[in-house]
Amino acid sequence: MRISTIKILCCPVCHGRLTLSVTETTVLEDGEEDIVGGTLTCTACRVDYPVREGIPEMIPPGAACSEDK
Amino acid sequence: MTLEGLDGFVWPTAALEQYATPATVAARLLHEADRKGDIRGLRVLDLGCGAGILSCGAWLLGAAEVIGIDIDIAALQVAERNAGHIGANITFIQGDIADIAIPPADTVIMNPPFGAQRAHADRPFIDAALMAAEVTWGIFNTGSSPFVEVYVRGRGLVDTCIAAEFPITRTFAHHTRDRVTIPVEFIRIVRENCA
Numbered sequence: 431m432r433i434s435t436i437k438i439l440c441c442p443v444c445h446g447r448l449t450l451s452v453t454e455t456t457v458l459e460d461g462e463e464d465i466v467g468g469t470l471t472c473t474a475c476r477v478d479y480p481v482r483e484g485i486p487e488m489i490p491p492g493a494a495c496s497e498d499k
Numbered sequence: 500m501t502l503e504g505l506d507g508f509v510w511p512t513a514a515l516e517q518y519a520t521p522a523t524v525a526a527r528l529l530h531e532a533d534r535k536g537d538i539r540g541l542r543v544l545d546l547g548c549g550a551g552i553l554s555c556g557a558w559l560l561g562a563a564e565v566i567g568i569d570i571d572i573a574a575l576q577v578a579e580r581n582a583g584h585i586g587a588n589i590t591f592i593q594g595d596i597a598d599i600a601i602p603p604a605d606t607v608i609m610n611p612p613f614g615a616q617r618a619h620a621d622r623p624f625i626d627a628a629l630m631a632a633e634v635t636w637g638i639f640n641t642g643s644s645p646f647v648e649v650y651v652r653g654r655g656l657v658d659t660c661i662a663a664e665f666p667i668t669r670t671f672a673h674h675t676r677d678r679v680t681i682p683v684e685f686i687r688i689v690r691e692n693c694a
Binding site (some may be wrong): 431432435438439440442443445458459460483484485486487488489490493 | 566570572575576579588590591592593594595598599600602
Protein backbone atom coordinates (compact mmCIF):
# COMPACT_ATOMS: atom_id res chain seq x y z
CA MET A 431 0.00 0.00 0.00
CA ARG A 432 1.07 3.53 -0.69
CA ILE A 433 1.89 5.56 2.38
CA SER A 434 -0.87 7.98 1.31
CA THR A 435 -3.43 5.16 1.60
CA ILE A 436 -3.46 5.65 5.37
CA LYS A 437 -5.53 8.80 4.74
CA ILE A 438 -8.47 6.74 3.47
CA LEU A 439 -8.34 4.12 6.21
CA CYS A 440 -9.75 4.14 9.71
CA CYS A 441 -10.39 1.54 12.40
CA PRO A 442 -13.32 -0.70 11.40
CA VAL A 443 -14.15 -1.21 15.08
CA CYS A 444 -14.37 2.39 16.37
CA HIS A 445 -13.52 4.46 13.25
CA GLY A 446 -10.53 5.89 15.09
CA ARG A 447 -7.47 7.25 13.33
CA LEU A 448 -4.61 4.90 12.56
CA THR A 449 -0.88 5.21 13.00
CA LEU A 450 1.54 3.20 10.92
CA SER A 451 4.71 1.42 11.97
CA VAL A 452 6.69 0.12 9.04
CA THR A 453 8.87 -2.97 8.83
CA GLU A 454 9.41 -3.26 5.06
CA THR A 455 9.12 -0.80 2.20
CA THR A 456 9.93 -0.39 -1.45
CA VAL A 457 9.97 2.77 -3.55
CA LEU A 458 7.49 3.10 -6.41
CA GLU A 459 8.35 4.39 -9.88
CA ASP A 460 6.85 7.77 -9.00
CA GLY A 461 9.08 8.01 -5.93
CA GLU A 462 6.37 7.40 -3.35
CA GLU A 463 7.15 4.94 -0.60
CA ASP A 464 5.21 1.67 -0.80
CA ILE A 465 4.57 -0.18 2.45
CA VAL A 466 5.14 -3.92 2.06
CA GLY A 467 4.99 -4.86 5.73
CA GLY A 468 3.99 -3.13 8.94
CA THR A 469 1.22 -2.51 11.41
CA LEU A 470 -1.62 -0.02 11.53
CA THR A 471 -2.68 0.77 15.09
CA CYS A 472 -5.88 2.51 16.10
CA THR A 473 -5.06 5.55 18.21
CA ALA A 474 -8.40 5.22 20.03
CA CYS A 475 -8.95 1.52 20.78
CA ARG A 476 -5.36 0.35 20.19
CA VAL A 477 -6.33 -2.55 17.93
CA ASP A 478 -3.57 -3.57 15.50
CA TYR A 479 -4.13 -4.30 11.82
CA PRO A 480 -1.25 -5.90 9.94
CA VAL A 481 0.01 -4.83 6.55
CA ARG A 482 1.30 -7.95 4.81
CA GLU A 483 2.54 -8.23 1.23
CA GLY A 484 1.43 -4.64 0.75
CA ILE A 485 -2.20 -5.29 1.74
CA PRO A 486 -3.70 -3.65 4.84
CA GLU A 487 -5.81 -6.29 6.59
CA MET A 488 -8.65 -4.28 8.13
CA ILE A 489 -10.44 -7.18 9.76
CA PRO A 490 -11.36 -6.72 13.45
CA PRO A 491 -9.70 -9.28 15.72
CA GLY A 492 -11.91 -12.31 16.23
CA ALA A 493 -14.14 -11.48 13.27
CA ALA A 494 -14.57 -14.62 11.24
CA CYS A 495 -14.78 -14.31 7.48
CA SER A 496 -18.48 -14.44 6.70
CA GLU A 497 -18.51 -17.94 5.27
CA ASP A 498 -21.49 -20.22 5.69
CA LYS A 499 -20.00 -23.67 5.64
CA MET B 500 -6.32 -9.20 -24.39
CA THR B 501 -4.34 -8.26 -21.29
CA LEU B 502 -7.10 -9.10 -18.79
CA GLU B 503 -7.32 -12.69 -20.04
CA GLY B 504 -3.76 -13.30 -18.87
CA LEU B 505 -4.62 -12.60 -15.23
CA ASP B 506 -5.19 -15.24 -12.55
CA GLY B 507 -8.50 -16.08 -10.87
CA PHE B 508 -9.32 -17.29 -7.38
CA VAL B 509 -6.94 -19.84 -5.86
CA TRP B 510 -9.44 -21.24 -3.33
CA PRO B 511 -12.90 -20.06 -4.37
CA THR B 512 -15.54 -20.15 -1.64
CA ALA B 513 -19.10 -21.05 -2.64
CA ALA B 514 -20.65 -19.17 0.29
CA LEU B 515 -19.02 -15.95 -0.87
CA GLU B 516 -20.08 -16.71 -4.46
CA GLN B 517 -16.53 -16.24 -5.65
CA TYR B 518 -16.89 -16.52 -9.37
CA ALA B 519 -14.01 -14.71 -11.00
CA THR B 520 -15.31 -12.09 -13.37
CA PRO B 521 -14.45 -13.38 -16.85
CA ALA B 522 -12.14 -11.05 -18.73
CA THR B 523 -14.65 -10.59 -21.54
CA VAL B 524 -17.39 -9.58 -19.09
CA ALA B 525 -15.04 -7.23 -17.23
CA ALA B 526 -13.90 -5.62 -20.48
CA ARG B 527 -17.48 -5.10 -21.68
CA LEU B 528 -18.67 -3.61 -18.38
CA LEU B 529 -15.68 -1.26 -18.23
CA HIS B 530 -16.12 -0.25 -21.86
CA GLU B 531 -19.77 0.63 -21.23
CA ALA B 532 -18.79 2.57 -18.10
CA ASP B 533 -16.03 4.39 -19.93
CA ARG B 534 -18.41 5.36 -22.74
CA LYS B 535 -20.44 7.17 -20.09
CA GLY B 536 -17.30 8.93 -18.88
CA ASP B 537 -17.19 6.97 -15.64
CA ILE B 538 -13.62 5.54 -15.70
CA ARG B 539 -10.92 7.58 -17.42
CA GLY B 540 -9.17 10.09 -15.21
CA LEU B 541 -11.35 9.22 -12.21
CA ARG B 542 -10.98 7.53 -8.83
CA VAL B 543 -12.54 4.11 -9.21
CA LEU B 544 -13.47 1.79 -6.35
CA ASP B 545 -13.92 -1.97 -6.93
CA LEU B 546 -16.08 -3.47 -4.17
CA GLY B 547 -15.64 -7.20 -3.68
CA CYS B 548 -12.72 -7.00 -6.08
CA GLY B 549 -11.64 -10.65 -5.73
CA ALA B 550 -8.68 -11.31 -7.98
CA GLY B 551 -8.85 -7.73 -9.21
CA ILE B 552 -9.94 -8.24 -12.82
CA LEU B 553 -12.22 -5.18 -12.84
CA SER B 554 -9.62 -3.15 -10.93
CA CYS B 555 -6.89 -3.99 -13.43
CA GLY B 556 -9.23 -3.27 -16.34
CA ALA B 557 -10.14 0.13 -14.91
CA TRP B 558 -6.46 0.97 -14.54
CA LEU B 559 -5.76 -0.15 -18.11
CA LEU B 560 -8.56 2.13 -19.33
CA GLY B 561 -6.91 5.11 -17.68
CA ALA B 562 -8.53 5.51 -14.27
CA ALA B 563 -6.52 8.04 -12.26
CA GLU B 564 -6.66 5.90 -9.11
CA VAL B 565 -8.05 2.43 -8.42
CA ILE B 566 -8.87 0.94 -5.01
CA GLY B 567 -10.03 -2.66 -4.58
CA ILE B 568 -11.65 -3.99 -1.40
CA ASP B 569 -12.38 -7.62 -0.57
CA ILE B 570 -12.77 -9.75 2.54
CA ASP B 571 -10.67 -12.61 1.16
CA ILE B 572 -6.93 -12.13 1.69
CA ALA B 573 -5.99 -15.02 -0.64
CA ALA B 574 -7.93 -13.41 -3.48
CA LEU B 575 -6.29 -10.05 -2.72
CA GLN B 576 -2.83 -11.61 -2.89
CA VAL B 577 -3.72 -12.85 -6.39
CA ALA B 578 -5.06 -9.37 -7.19
CA GLU B 579 -1.80 -7.77 -6.03
CA ARG B 580 0.15 -10.15 -8.28
CA ASN B 581 -2.21 -9.50 -11.19
CA ALA B 582 -1.69 -5.77 -10.81
CA GLY B 583 2.07 -6.35 -10.69
CA HIS B 584 1.94 -8.37 -13.93
CA ILE B 585 0.48 -5.42 -15.84
CA GLY B 586 2.44 -2.73 -13.99
CA ALA B 587 -0.72 -1.30 -12.44
CA ASN B 588 -0.54 0.71 -9.24
CA ILE B 589 -3.73 -0.34 -7.47
CA THR B 590 -4.46 -0.12 -3.75
CA PHE B 591 -5.94 -3.34 -2.41
CA ILE B 592 -7.48 -3.39 1.08
CA GLN B 593 -8.81 -6.36 3.03
CA GLY B 594 -12.03 -5.53 4.80
CA ASP B 595 -15.69 -6.37 5.25
CA ILE B 596 -17.60 -3.77 3.29
CA ALA B 597 -20.27 -3.80 6.01
CA ASP B 598 -17.90 -2.29 8.59
CA ILE B 599 -14.84 -0.88 6.84
CA ALA B 600 -14.75 2.86 6.13
CA ILE B 601 -15.40 2.93 2.38
CA PRO B 602 -13.22 5.58 0.75
CA PRO B 603 -15.07 8.12 -1.39
CA ALA B 604 -14.71 7.64 -5.14
CA ASP B 605 -16.08 8.94 -8.42
CA THR B 606 -17.24 5.55 -9.65
CA VAL B 607 -17.86 2.19 -8.01
CA ILE B 608 -17.48 -0.91 -10.15
CA MET B 609 -18.54 -4.24 -8.71
CA ASN B 610 -19.47 -7.80 -9.40
CA PRO B 611 -21.33 -8.46 -6.14
CA PRO B 612 -22.58 -11.88 -5.05
CA PHE B 613 -25.84 -12.53 -6.88
CA GLY B 614 -27.50 -13.86 -3.74
CA ALA B 615 -27.81 -17.42 -5.05
CA GLN B 616 -26.19 -18.86 -1.93
CA ARG B 617 -27.46 -16.27 0.51
CA ALA B 618 -30.46 -14.05 -0.14
CA HIS B 619 -29.76 -10.33 -0.49
CA ALA B 620 -26.00 -10.84 -0.34
CA ASP B 621 -25.72 -8.01 -2.87
CA ARG B 622 -27.43 -5.44 -0.65
CA PRO B 623 -24.45 -4.45 1.54
CA PHE B 624 -22.53 -3.89 -1.68
CA ILE B 625 -25.23 -1.61 -3.07
CA ASP B 626 -25.40 0.26 0.25
CA ALA B 627 -21.64 0.75 0.37
CA ALA B 628 -21.51 1.78 -3.29
CA LEU B 629 -24.20 4.44 -2.85
CA MET B 630 -22.32 5.88 0.10
CA ALA B 631 -18.99 5.91 -1.72
CA ALA B 632 -19.70 7.29 -5.18
CA GLU B 633 -22.03 9.28 -7.41
CA VAL B 634 -22.05 6.50 -9.99
CA THR B 635 -22.11 2.73 -9.54
CA TRP B 636 -21.78 0.05 -12.20
CA GLY B 637 -22.64 -3.47 -11.08
CA ILE B 638 -23.12 -6.90 -12.59
CA PHE B 639 -26.41 -8.48 -11.50
CA ASN B 640 -28.57 -11.45 -12.44
CA THR B 641 -30.91 -10.78 -15.32
CA GLY B 642 -34.20 -9.41 -14.05
CA SER B 643 -32.60 -7.68 -11.06
CA SER B 644 -33.08 -4.11 -12.22
CA PRO B 645 -36.67 -3.69 -10.93
CA PHE B 646 -35.58 -4.96 -7.53
CA VAL B 647 -32.49 -2.75 -7.52
CA GLU B 648 -34.64 0.24 -8.51
CA VAL B 649 -36.93 -0.36 -5.56
CA TYR B 650 -34.08 -1.05 -3.17
CA VAL B 651 -32.23 2.20 -4.00
CA ARG B 652 -35.37 4.36 -4.17
CA GLY B 653 -34.74 7.69 -2.48
CA ARG B 654 -30.99 7.11 -2.64
CA GLY B 655 -30.28 6.46 -6.29
CA LEU B 656 -31.72 5.96 -9.76
CA VAL B 657 -31.10 3.12 -12.18
CA ASP B 658 -30.52 4.91 -15.47
CA THR B 659 -28.90 2.20 -17.57
CA CYS B 660 -29.45 -1.54 -17.83
CA ILE B 661 -27.48 -3.53 -20.41
CA ALA B 662 -28.00 -7.24 -21.08
CA ALA B 663 -24.88 -9.39 -21.14
CA GLU B 664 -23.76 -12.97 -20.70
CA PHE B 665 -21.59 -14.30 -17.91
CA PRO B 666 -19.86 -17.61 -18.67
CA ILE B 667 -19.07 -19.64 -15.54
CA THR B 668 -16.72 -22.58 -15.79
CA ARG B 669 -17.06 -25.47 -13.29
CA THR B 670 -15.83 -24.05 -9.98
CA PHE B 671 -17.66 -25.84 -7.17
CA ALA B 672 -18.80 -29.41 -6.46
CA HIS B 673 -22.47 -28.42 -6.76
CA HIS B 674 -21.89 -27.44 -10.37
CA THR B 675 -23.06 -30.19 -12.73
CA ARG B 676 -21.84 -28.80 -16.04
CA ASP B 677 -18.38 -27.76 -17.16
CA ARG B 678 -19.55 -24.43 -18.44
CA VAL B 679 -22.78 -22.52 -18.24
CA THR B 680 -23.68 -19.08 -19.43
CA ILE B 681 -25.75 -16.97 -17.11
CA PRO B 682 -27.65 -13.99 -18.48
CA VAL B 683 -26.74 -10.90 -16.48
CA GLU B 684 -27.38 -7.19 -16.47
CA PHE B 685 -24.93 -4.33 -16.18
CA ILE B 686 -26.75 -1.79 -14.05
CA ARG B 687 -25.73 1.83 -13.65
CA ILE B 688 -26.99 3.56 -10.52
CA VAL B 689 -26.68 7.32 -10.13
CA ARG B 690 -26.86 8.66 -6.63
CA GLU B 691 -29.66 11.05 -5.84
CA ASN B 692 -28.37 14.06 -4.01
CA CYS B 693 -30.45 15.35 -1.16
CA ALA B 694 -31.42 18.95 -1.81
